[in-house]
Amino acid sequence: MRYRTALAFGLAVLFAASAQADDQSGCKPSVIGTGRVGAIVDGRTVRLTDGREIRLGGIEAALQAKIALESMISDREITLMRLAENDRYGRVVALVTMDGQSVQQALLARGLARVSADIGDSACSANLLAAEKAARAAGLGLWADPYYVVRKAENPAGILAVRGHFAVVEGRILSVRESGSTIYVNFGRRWSDDFTVTVSKRNERKFTAAGLELKKLAGQHVRVRGTVEERGGPWIEAANPAQIEIAEQR
Numbered sequence: 001m002r003y004r005t006a007l008a009f010g011l012a013v014l015f016a017a018s019a020q021a022d023d024q025s026g027c028k029p030s031v032i033g034t035g036r037v038g039a040i041v042d043g044r045t046v047r048l049t050d051g052r053e054i055r056l057g058g059i060e061a062a063l064q065a066k067i068a069l070e071s072m073i074s075d076r077e078i079t080l081m082r083l084a085e086n087d088r089y090g091r092v093v094a095l096v097t098m099d100g101q102s103v104q105q106a107l108l109a110r111g112l113a114r115v116s117a118d119i120g121d122s123a124c125s126a127n128l129l130a131a132e133k134a135a136r137a138a139g140l141g142l143w144a145d146p147y148y149v150v151r152k153a154e155n156p157a158g159i160l161a162v163r164g165h166f167a168v169v170e171g172r173i174l175s176v177r178e179s180g181s182t183i184y185v186n187f188g189r190r191w192s193d194d195f196t197v198t199v200s201k202r203n204e205r206k207f208t209a210a211g212l213e214l215k216k217l218a219g220q221h222v223r224v225r226g227t228v229e230e231r232g233g234p235w236i237e238a239a240n241p242a243q244i245e246i247a248e249q250r
Helices: 004-023 065-073 104-110 122-138 154-162 203-209
Strands: 031-044 045-048 053-058 059-061 079-082 091-097 113-115 166-172 175-180 182-186 196-199 221-227 229-231 233-237 244-246
Touching: 031 065, 053 104, 053 166, 059 104, 065 091, 091 104, 091 182, 104 113, 104 122, 113 122, 154 233, 166 233, 182 203, 196 203, 221 233
Parallel strands: 053 091, 196 233
Antiparallel strands: 031 045, 031 079, 045 053, 059 113, 079 091, 166 221, 175 182, 182 196, 221 244, 229 233
């Protein structure tokens, strides 16, 4: 009980901070509805009393996030803000707020979630990434677990250890090349062994509009997030500009 009380108090403080950050960044997606939370399904899914299932968009949640959500929003009225289209299971994908404050940011700030690869609103992605960064720097929550460690681009074997799963990978881009309809962001010289990020040419404009000119990224230290696949070496496909983040200088 003391843990839940302390958790609720800490999240209230984080809620206040996240509301201020939203105001400053222009993260104001349109409201698509409201409802009362009837059940917490998992760390990023809630069921409203009217039967709708809501997926908290923009995050990959840890198991402990379910407990946090129970403390934060069980039997509470929430507001749903448009973040993406409904998912293939019919769940509404939304930025969830309570009293005008972001539930996703609160989870990220406690290290109970990571920013996902499919954020729809670029203004809101900046806030989510900032909340994740603070928790990561402090080693909070999942960031204290070796499984969730930021993988190093220069260690392909370490990246392939989480093949088929979501991961965050960090390293310096060696070169950017284009072949056919694909842009290859290379972190090593051997495509058959080294880490690579691919971007479909048809998505290049989205990255440029977000301030990421892919062909000028060579030499930059970046952080990439997405599902790890194997195509020769480890590989992540980036379809959203928020998947590639300019990292701190080393």
